[in-house]
Amino acid sequence: MKIIFHGAAQEVGKSCIEVQTGGKRYIMDAGIKFTKNGAEYPKFLDRVFELDGVFLSHAHLDHSGALPLLEHKNLKCPIYCTNLTWKIVNLLLADNYHLEKLKHIHPAYVERDITKVKNDLHFVTYDKQYVTGDGKVKFTYLNSGHIPGGASILLELEGKKLLYTADINTEDTNLMIPSNLDEIQDIDILITENTYGNREHPGKDEEEKKFLEYVRETIKGGGSVLVPAFAVGRSQEVLILLEQLEEHIPIYLDGMARKVMTMVAESDDKYIDNRDAVARMMKRVRYIKKPTERDHIGKMKGIVIVTTSGMCQGGPVMTYLKHFVGRTENRVIMTGYQAAGTNGRYILEERTFKEHHHMYKVICDIQQVDFSAHYGQSEIRKMMTKINPAHLILQHGDISSLTESLEFAKENIDGEVYMPEIGEVMTFYEDE
Ligand SMILES: [Zn+2]
Numbered sequence: 001m002k003i004i005f006h007g008a009a010q011e012v013g014k015s016c017i018e019v020q021t022g023g024k025r026y027i028m029d030a031g032i033k034f035t036k037n038g039a040e041y042p043k044f045l046d047r048v049f050e051l052d053g054v055f056l057s058h059a060h061l062d063h064s065g066a067l068p069l070l071e072h073k074n075l076k077c078p079i080y081c082t083n084l085t086w087k088i089v090n091l092l093l094a095d096n097y098h099l100e101k102l103k104h105i106h107p108a109y110v111e112r113d114i115t116k117v118k119n120d121l122h123f124v125t126y127d128k129q130y131v132t133g134d135g136k137v138k139f140t141y142l143n144s145g146h147i148p149g150g151a152s153i154l155l156e157l158e159g160k161k162l163l164y165t166a167d168i169n170t171e172d173t174n175l176m177i178p179s180n181l182d183e184i185q186d187i188d189i190l191i192t193e194n195t196y197g198n199r200e201h202p203g204k205d206e207e208e209k210k211f212l213e214y215v216r217e218t219i220k221g222g223g224s225v226l227v228p229a230f231a232v233g234r235s236q237e238v239l240i241l242l243e244q245l246e247e248h249i250p251i252y253l254d255g256m257a258r259k260v261m262t263m264v265a266e267s268d269d270k271y272i273d274n275r276d277a278v279a280r281m282m283k284r285v286r287y288i289k290k291p292t293e294r295d296h297i298g299k300m301k302g303i304v305i306v307t308t309s310g311m312c313q314g315g316p317v318m319t320y321l322k323h324f325v326g327r328t329e330n331r332v333i334m335t336g337y338q339a340a341g342t343n344g345r346y347i348l349e350e351r352t353f354k355e356h357h358h359m360y361k362v363i364c365d366i367q368q369v370d371f372s373a374h375y376g377q378s379e380i381r382k383m384m385t386k387i388n389p390a391h392l393i394l395q396h397g398d399i400s401s402l403t404e405s406l407e408f409a410k411e412n413i414d415g416e417v418y419m420p421e422i423g424e425v426m427t428f429y430e431d432e
Pocket residue numbers: 058060146167
């Protein structure tokens with residue numbers, strides 16, 4: 001078999017892994033990478049019509065954002081994913097398309113290509129083995145513990161087992177039951193993400209305690225709290241945590257998170273934890289229904305606002321920020337990774353942010369807590385040593401993170417270790 005990385009190789013973004021076996025071509029994920037000028041797409045997109053199947057791991061756009069482009073280029077094969085993944089992808093794709101239009105970026109496809117994705121979907125359920133490719137390729141979707149609907153994918157082909165973890169979390173969170181993939185044995189090829197190959201996550205309990213303390217302290221001091229959070233997963237996790245907050249403190253929810261909340265609360269995904277808490281919080285939070293309310297809410301004291309986008313790159317959070325950052329009694333709490341070049345990173349490091357060519361100075365307090373949906377260094381290492389595959393492929397990480405994992409793996413596993421580049425064609429088991 002041949003494995004080719006069309007993205008997420010020595011980088012994070014545009015995940016897309018091609019697997020060629022017995023004359024068939026498959027891809028695992030079709031993501032985009034956000035750049036200053038819009039989005040980068042995987043480069044393989046010639047002969048898309050020759051693909052035999054697309055295995056989609058989860059809804060995040062760096063894994064799913066190129067699906068409409070595949071349709072634009074005449075995709076003629078099934079796209080496999082869980083039902084909940086599709087519901088979330090559909091929402092994210094539509095939102096991203098409109099955002100690009102607003103920013104006068106020309107999307108690489110037209111709006112109806114998003115609808116075309118729907119026609120090719122084949123829903124899968126977790127832990128059930130499916131067969132494709134004239135009976136020669138078996139695949140199973142396994143819980144990845146990363147976000148609702150998300151999965152790791154186990155392929156069985158040519159008598160070998162290939163496990164693609166995709167984005168994975170083996171640690172407990174408020175929202176997801178953790179992955180137990182490291183229990184799987186006899187894996188021949190393991191492809192795994194390395195977002196945090198060079199970093200440990202702090203303990204969950206301390207971070208949660210810190211978060212609630214920050215909130216209570218601010219409210220007590222007469223200020224309000226703004227929590228920029230990703231719509232999928234993180235917003236729900238934050239709200240589950242905020243259930244512990246005293247009832248009289250108003251919690252406002254704005255942005256796409258509301259729709260995702262409903263999807264999560266209504267889904268029958270067996271790996272979502274605390275669905276009841278999500279449903280309870282749906283009743284407790286106050287929703288912002290009209291954009292015109294934002295200016296008023298943004299000036300209120302003694303409240304908590306949870307809203308998108310998580311890296312302050314657009315969406316309702318921008319209006320709140322403008323009202324928030326000039327008041328010393330207020331606090332903004334970042335709940336996730338802030339990529340270089342984003343407003344979130346500028347706020348943390350330079351205490352400024354920019355919108356519509358206007359620069360804002362940040363005077364309010366800024367804090368950051370680590371609620372990661374990816375496994376950290378120890379868990380990555382535990383996974384690779386426990387599975388001890390014949391071939392370990394490290395991807396979805398920056399160079400320093402990948403290099404640390406690579407060095408560790410070379411010392412600690414029996415098999416071969418690789419850190420492929422984009423476009424590199426890797427051949428396995430062809431001389432057997
Ligand atoms: Zn992800």
